[in-house]
Amino acid sequence: MMDYSEFPDQQIACIDIRSFYASCAAAIEGLDVMRDMIAVVSNLSQKGSVVLAASPPLKSKYKVKTGTRLYEIPNDPSIYLIEPQMEMYLNISMEIPKLLNQYVPMEAIHVYSVDECFFSLAGTERLWGPMEQTIERIRYNLVDQFQLPSAVGAGPNRLMAKLALDLEGKKTGYAKWTYKDIPKKLxxxxxxxxxxxxxxxxxxxxxxxxxxxxxxxxxxxxxxxxxxxxxxxxxxxxxxWGIDLSKMGAPLLEGQVSYGKSQILMRDYNKVAEVKVVLLEMCEEVARRTRESNKAGRTISLGIGYSKNMLGGGFYRSRTIYEATNDTMQIYAVCKELLEEFHDGRPVRQISISITKLEDEHSVQLSLFDEQKWRNRQLGTAMDQIRTRYGSTAILRAVSLTDAGTAIKRSRLVGGHKG
CATH class of the missing domain: 1.10.150.20 (5' to 3' exonuclease, C-terminal subdomain)
Incomplete structure (x- = not known):
């Protein structure tokens, strides 16, 4: 058995807002997310639009969940179909750390996602009492101030808090795990x-x-x-074994850094040429994020999801190149090879791209004789700076102006959805 005496035993909690988008929509519309059947749908005018969030009663009764298509939702008049107000939802999300800051200092809070936060309660017992009591007060405040129900997991480190939340707390509302619970619960x-x-x-x-x-x-x-x-x-x-030595604010999985982008298309793309248009736009974004972090990667991955009308399925393939890159066209060339090699001709509905096996850009050997490589890096930097200053559509590739392009439409969205 592991000797846990040498590992930190902190008081870390992970709080999750239940069905976040649905809870926000319910609060705005004066509904009860725990009693009413609510589906937040990306675009109500398109039958193929996806459900972004469903309230617990809708999940329970009709098995509607994130990713369900609008046309798959039963025709039940008691179901509320709501388009997202992403800007409003994000504003609500930013209020959660402010509420937590009433109980703990800001440096003890780590925002993990739009609907989840970690926070340390170490040393707060004299102010607020036992951990369980403080968490109960926070959960009450979330409902009282924002009409947001929540679930919490707690443990001796962030990993254990997250596991307690995902594997037990989301069912019971609150769960606290200790190292002793690992053999029995994990x-x-x-x-x-x-x-x-x-x-x-x-x-x-x-x-x-x-x-x-x-x-x-x-x-x-x-x-x-x-x-x-x-x-x-x-x-x-x-x-x-439940061991996690990461500090508050650090990535939870050190070394697993990657840059990627995923997109569900608004219609089936029947032609490979159309898929390549979106592919290039996405490679541009992934390359930009990689360059801005002064990183370069050697493994490029492409995921393709086929239309449900063609029985779904798809493929996910990776290719490792000799020299790390953050050049848009090099990344695109690899993705195009993977597409041509593994695509079986069916209509495409989802695309994902990622670049991994990252290294610091300054460690990449730039050949003194390869003027084109250096020119491409300078060109990429110039384009990045223009987009950062004037917006993502300030400079576009010509393919984005075709019917297949999605960059212009998506630039008007917040978080990939209507603002």
């Missing part, structure tokens, strides 16, 4: 993708190694995991 978890931090691809690789539960992972040979996954193998092993 190790039986299966499939592995239910464990925060493990995706489907990692799960499949672990399954191929004979590892099916978190307990199997905790009792696997560390050297074998490190040989297969590198640094990630070490993280997976220690996370299976």
């Amino acid at each position: 190790w039986p978890v299966s499939p592995l993708s239910k464990m925060w931090g493990i995706g489907k691809r990692t799960e499949k690789t672990l399954n191929d190694m004979g590892i099916y539960t978190v307990g199997d992972l905790a009792n696997a040979e560390l050297s074998r995991l490190e040989k297969k996954f590198g640094v990630l193998g070490n993280q997976l092993y220690h996370h299976a």
Whole structure:
């Protein structure tokens, strides 16, 4: 067994606003997200639009969830269909850390996503009493001030707080896990993708190694995991034991930094030429974010999701190049190769791109004889600066002006949806 006495035992909590967009919509419309059936839909004028959030009663009765299409929602007059007010939702989201700041200092708060925050309650007992009492007050304040129901997980570190939230707290409203709870509550978890931090691809690789539960992972040979996954193998092993040494504000999975973009298309793209238009626009955005961080990457991944009208499915493929890059056209060239190699001709409805195996840009060898490479880097920087100053559509590639382009339409959205 692990000797936990050498690891920090902090009082960390992770709070999640239940069905955040649906809760915001309910508060604005004077509804009750825990009683009324509410679906926040990206665009009510298009039957293929996706559900961004569904209230618990709608999920329970009709199994409507995030990603369900508008035409799949039953024709029930008691269902409220609401278009998002993304700017309003984001403003509400920014009020949550302000509320938490009434109980803890701002440096003890880490905003994880639009609807989740971590915060440390260490040392607050003299002010507010036991952790459970303080969390109950915070949850009450969220309902009283913003009509937002929440769930909370607590633990000795951020990982444990997140696991307590995802695996128990979202069902019960509040859950606190200690290191002693790990064998009983964490190790039986299966499939592995239910464990925060493990995706489907990692799960499949672990399954191929004979590892099916978190307990199997905790009792696997560390050297074998490190040989297969590198640094990630070490993280997976220690996370299976509930160990997390990251500090408040640091990335929860060190070393797993990547830049990516995913887009659900507003219609089926039947022609490969149309798909390539969106592909180029997305590569432009991914390359820009990579350059702005002074990074370059060697592994480029492309995911394609086919239309549900053609039975869905798709593919996800990666290719590692010899030299790290953040050049738009190089990234696009690799994505185009993957598309041409693996696309089976069916209409496309979803595209995702990412670049990983990152390194600092200054470590990339720029050939003194490759003037074109240096010119492309300067051109990319100039375009980035123009967009940063004047907006994302201040300078566009010609393909964005075609019917297949989405960059102009998406520039008018907030968070990818109507503001």
